Amino acid sequence: MSSPAHSAVAPDTVAPVRDRVDACPGALQTHSAADGELARVRVPGGVLTADQLRVLAAAARDLGDGHLELTSRGNLQLRGLQAGTQALLGARLADAGLLPSDTHERARNSLASTRSGRDGEGHVDASRWVTLFDAGLRADPALAELPGRFLATFDDGRGDVSGLGGDVGLLALAPDRVALLVGGVDSGLRAGLDDAVLLALAAARAFLAERAAQGSTAWRVTELTDGPARVAARLDGPREPKVDVPAAPLVGPVGAATQVDGRTALIGVVPLGRLTADQAELMADRTAQVQLTPWRSVVVPDLAEDTVDDTAVDLFRTGMVFDEASPWLRVTTCAGRPGCARSLADVRADAVAAVATRTLPAGGARQHWVGCERRCGRPTGDVVDVVATPAGYRIEEG
Ligand code: SF4
Missing domain, CATH: 3.90.480.10 (Sulfite Reductase Hemoprotein;Domain 2)
Structure with a gap:
């Protein structure tokens, strides 16, 4: 393994400008890798x-x-x-x-609270929302235009997935009161248990409408100008003071x-x-x-x-x-070599070696090893980037 060198550089957090439609792979539209x-x-x-x-x-x-x-x-x-x-x-x-x-x-990206409906935590069974949202999404031809990066989150109230950067999301505040999240923040819009999925689907359509109004090819709500607020402004429904969205657990x-x-x-x-x-x-x-x-x-x-x-x-x-x-629980990697031609290292093998020899950098903090600056698969939240360079790994504390 190349020896890590330390740096205090923080990863770029500015929303990227998309000059093309997304090319996220699907089951039919595959990606040619090395x-x-x-x-x-x-x-x-x-x-x-x-x-x-x-x-x-x-x-x-x-x-x-x-x-x-x-x-x-x-x-x-x-x-x-x-x-x-x-x-x-x-x-x-x-x-x-x-x-x-x-x-x-490719638009069917959704996360739901883990074990929802099985362990007694949370206010509702979020798995039902997943089924209804997915059926509603597939039933609307217009929603086929959603980018392959678009993400919906369905949180039963335990707060495990709302902080994972969804474009639209439902967060149960009580058994009969649901908050609509847009771009990872509370929109202030509220729904009952039965109409919550309709509101989430309306928010997905509002993203496409706002994207068209801005003449944008954005892949995510937060890549639009004032995206979360402008998408929410297109929606009707009861509103309440906004709540803080729970941060996602690191593990x-x-x-x-x-x-x-x-x-x-x-x-x-x-x-x-x-x-x-x-x-x-x-x-x-x-x-x-x-x-x-x-x-x-x-x-x-x-x-x-x-x-x-x-x-x-x-x-x-x-x-x-x-x-x-x-x-x-704290170490993730991108594909690296040999799967990715861009990679400067076999990051998986290097991470395995670092775990086996107890030489993980950054004191074993939550870390994501990548073969180049694209940082594919980087988890949401605080994470140390371990980035391959021609001179070894550079450590970036985010
Ligand atoms: S981060 Fe770079 S090396 Fe890793 S999979 Fe993505 S493009 Fe390939």
Whole structure:
């Protein structure tokens, strides 16, 4: 590993000017990377059935490099796909219900509170919002124009995903009172439980209308001039004094958690966010549904008491992390070499070596290792950037 050099440079926080429409990869519109085609499969709310997980695992093994990459938006990526396999991948995904719309597939980015409706925390079950929002989005042809970076967050009130930089979001303030977030801040607009999703969909349309009015190709609400306020001003509804949006936790939950029904959810971090096909199939054998989280972890819920220990041991043996003191809760990387031609280093191998030798820079603080200045996959919130340069890694404390 190259030795880190220290710097006090802060990353640029000015909203970028977009001079082109976004080219975010999808399941059909793949990205050509140095290690083959890359497909991104949108997973609204991070929820996958066991059958869908099996289909993805088989696709990763048959068509890709044998891994499913977890993204910071709870989506999945397949890498190393051979050119020409897109149609086959698309057919497999469609058969599994993972590609319900060709036109809207890249716009289906949504995060929901982890274990919502299962653990008794929060005011509502946010998973219902995910289903309704995704159906409403796909039913509106105009919303196919949403950029592939557009993100919706659905927070049941526990405050885990509202601070993750959504373009639109719902935050439950009480069982019957919901705040609309726009560009990551409270718009002041309020809705009841049943009409909250309609308000979120209206906010997505208002983003497109404001973007057109500004003659912009912005990918995110915050890239528009006065974006959050101007988008909110286009919406009707009751308003209240604005509340502070809870900051996102720097690390997600990990370990075993008891559900309200007495069963157990296991939450395991996947180092480097690289879930193997074998790991995915093991999970699919133990539960009917999993939830991917924005912290590169997977929730394996609904485990009966007599299956929890065996499942935890089996997943631990595959490399999943259940210890909240593990450095893998705080270390993320971009793809780096050999997958990305821009990369100046094999950042994954270097990060693995630094964890193994206990030589993580910045005192082991939450850190994101990248192969170049683009800093792909950088998590939201306070994070130290470990940036590859021709002279080794530069450490930037954000
Ligand atoms: S940060 Fe740079 S090296 Fe890493 S994946 Fe993005 S473009 Fe490639």
